[in-house]
Amino acid sequence: MPGSRDLDPSSSPRALLGAELRHAREKAGLSQEDLGQRLFVSGSFIGQLEAGTRRMQVEYARLLDEVLGTEDFFQRNCGAAAKSKYPEHFAEAAEAEARATAIREFASMLIPGLLQTPAYARAVCRAYQPTAPDEEIEKRVAARMERTHILDDPTKPLLWAVIDESALRRMTGGAAVMAEALRHITDLARRSRSIVQVLPFDAGAHPAMQGCVKLMDFDDAPPLAYLEGVGTGRLDDDPATVAEYRFYYEFLAASALSPKKSLALLEGMAQDYDHEEHA
Known part of the structure; x- marks a missing residue:
């Protein structure tokens, strides 16, 4: 023993x-x-x-x-x-994320945490906790930015995000914050640190309209699915359930714009936000 x-x-x-x-x-x-x-x-x-x-x-x-x-x-x-620096409902998923070899995520209402900039993350955290002290907000932003360091490795993990167009059109933190956030995403994609696809409005109804899903694969453990809602989150390791969510993700990726067209859309939207800021 x-x-x-x-x-x-x-x-x-x-x-x-x-x-x-x-x-x-x-x-x-x-x-x-x-x-x-x-x-x-x-x-x-x-x-x-x-x-x-x-x-x-x-x-x-x-x-x-x-x-x-x-x-x-x-x-x-x-x-x-x-012990964890993350909210209770997300702590286990964040720690699993740090060990994953591949992460596939669909985001419906906001840019995924691993792709966020500090300014965007600050706006999101403030929206989650409108009455929290600034110190608490900064702690949460720092923890979120620390998560993004897993992308410092030039080869792993594979990060593949499908982002609903609504998350990119929602003004979060102002036009300048959005322009910076979208350019950050395109920079990661151009440096081959992420695959990003945009699910456009005209794709219509889809199987993940009610929330977000993250799929994680590991070298030494079975895959996991993480489902998140407002203040809640759940990890699922049931093989049939994980396979079902993997099918949903593949369906969303097939319905989304290609990575090349998604990149062009993101760059065009960043320019639009820049013009709005200057205006």
Whole structure:
């Protein structure tokens, strides 16, 4: 069983906790499916805990200690692994996003977080919390901008975003902020750090009209789907459900403008916002 020491919160506690879980499970002679059955979860869920793509909740930590005979090791350490700078409903998705090898996202009402500029993010955060102190807004903006550093790597993850035209037409933060935001997206696309498609108004009705969906693939864990609403979010690892949302995403991508035409539209809209600002 794992030693009696606590995990060091400064050294990727979730990854360390996952490694300890894999070690304890294998020492007990259990497969991921075997352990999942005893916790009433799927084997893929155990795999995601071991890979660090899912957060270990207290109730699962208690059951793991009972099943694996690890005294209170997981209960003591799951708190350190659960600490996050992100809102509770999004924390697990943000941490999974940082480990993903491919991210496919459909955004219906706003530019995806990974593609946002600080000014755009500030306007969005202020709209979410109109009465919050400036310090709180700046903390949220800083956390969102920190997420975008995963695009600093020149090769991974693959980021493929389909953005509804309404998100680009909605004036968020003013014309200058929108012009900067759209140019930032086109710059990322031209540097091959993202694939961006615009779903135009004339595409009509589509299967994701009621919200946003993010699909994440990993080298060492099953894929995840993240669904987000107002102040809520849910990660789903059920293979059939993930496959269904993947079909929705592929349908949206097929209905959207090509990357080349999308880029031209984004650049034209940025110019329009510039003219509006000057006027």
